[in-house]
Amino acid sequence: MSNPSNPSNMNKIVLLEKIHASAVENLRAQGFENIVQVPRALSGPELIETLSDAAAVGIRSNTHLTGEVLRALPKLRTIGCFCIGTNQVDLNTAAAMGIPVFNAPYSNTRSVAELVIAEAILLLRRIPEKNARSHAGRWDKSAQGAYEVRNKTLGIIGYGNIGAQVGILAESVGMRVCYYDPESKLPLGNAKPLPLEELLRSADVITLHVPGGPTTVNLLNGERIGLMKPSAVLINASRGGVVDIDALNASLREGRLAGAALDVYPTEPKSEKEEFITPLRGLENVILTPHIGGSTEEAQENIGREVSDKLARFLAAGTTRSAVNFPEVAHQAKEVLSRILHVHRNEPGVIARMNALFAEGGLNIVAQHLQTKGALGYAITDVDSPISPELMKKLCSDSAAIRCNMV
Structure with a gap:
């Protein structure tokens, strides 16, 4: 349980890893001035010290907020992942501490989808090999093994926002589209669902768009890569752990696969100064990009605005809509004198005890919003009267309280 934060600390926001300037512009436009920018990822004691008084x-993707780090940051109230993935944050510990985590699930969709289609065209035309040979002074005009994408089959593994957008773009250049997803998904365009093994056997291009985590580690292992056609190519712009790199390396070097493009890796450098190491380096039929699927000016600007808006709305009004680990309460502008944000264990009697304290203090509740998610409950209470420090102390001291703040 935490005590109400000091207002000066509530507004301190730390942005790491060169987050786009649109985030700072948006936050300042909404009244947040205490913003600290750090142009790189941090870890260990340096990370904890930098965030010690941040709200x-x-x-x-390169800053990891582990359970150990989060437990050392009792003043931290919310986290924004300026990307799609959130596996760099211990979501369970964050939720248990009453910290909602936000991300940007849609803002870089188009950028990633365009990269995938571009790589599919380049690989099927064998452009990486031709490019490397031309740079080496070799004039290789052979058409052998080079194909148009028209009438080729694109197999999408993971038919979420990006996967579906890739399918639409692929159809626009004449490709046939099939997809596999463990959940039932409505197909867009002429895409059709297939079992995973059938998709692997039939597709000319395989592209992965699945989340990280234990269920997708080595999703494409040696056995499944072996089901692909020798003329097929593989693209991974999702998470580094979903492809068995050693198995892929063996298939490429033995000619059992025509090519590959990777934007994500099991282990990635933490900075530009660290050497990038992968067994795939040096292969002419492989495109290696440094995790830049969403690295366009448009995507980063959109992500900066989207996530900063979510952080600002939470700090100013308690809004948790689209939080990935937290009960979701829609945005309601604060139009009363006092708003109390109460995070608690989801158990009987919490709201009754809370409201009894308001009644005891002679306070009228103007509005109250409650949502639960698993073991967690979240209540926003609006009161058109001042809240005394004594009442806040009682609210925060409830046996089920995890965190209690006033905005």
């Missing part, structure tokens, strides 16, 4: 932190 909010914005990160990308």
Whole structure:
């Protein structure tokens, strides 16, 4: 349980890893001035020290907020992942501490989808090989093994926002589209669902768009890569752990696969100064990009605005809509004198005890919003009267309270 935060601390926001300037512009436009920008990822004691008095932190993919780090940051109230993935944050510990985590699930969709289609065209035309040979002074005009994408089959593994957008773009250049997803998904365009093994056997291009986590580690292992046609190519712009790199390396070097494009890797450098190591380096039929699927000016600007808006709305009004680990309460502008945000264990009697304290203090509740998610409950209470420090102390001291703040 935490005590109400000091207002000066509530507004401190730390942004790491070169988050786009649109985030700072948006936050300042909404009245947040205490913003600290750090142009790189941090870890260990340095990370904890930098965030020690922050109410909010914005990160990308290289800063890891582990349970140990989060437990050392009792003043931290919310986290913004300025990217799609959130596996760099211990979501369970964050939820248990009453910290909602936000991300940007849609803002870089188009950028990633365009990269995938571009790589599919380049690989099927064998452009990476031709490019490397031309740079080496070799004039290789052979058409052998080079194909148009028209009438080729694109197999999408993971038919979420990005996967579906890839399918639409693929159809626009004449490809046939099939997809596999463990959940039932409505197909867009002429895409059709297939079992995973059938998709692997039939597709000319396989592209992965699945989340990270234990259920997708080595989803494409040696056995499944072996089901692909020798003329097929593989693209991974999702998570580094979903492809068995050693198995892929063996298939490419033995000619059992025509090519590959990877934007994500099981282990990635933490900075530009660290060497990028992968067994796929040096292969002419492989495109290696440094996790830039969403690295366009448009995507980063959109992500900056989207996630900063979510952080600002939470800090100013308690809004948790689209939080990935937290009960979702829609945005309601604060139009009363006092708003109390109460995070608690989801058990009987909490709201009754809370409201009894308001009644005891002679306070009228103007509005109250409650949502639960698993073991967690979240209540926003609006009161058109001042809230005394004594009442806040009682609210925060409830046996089920996890965190209690006033905005």
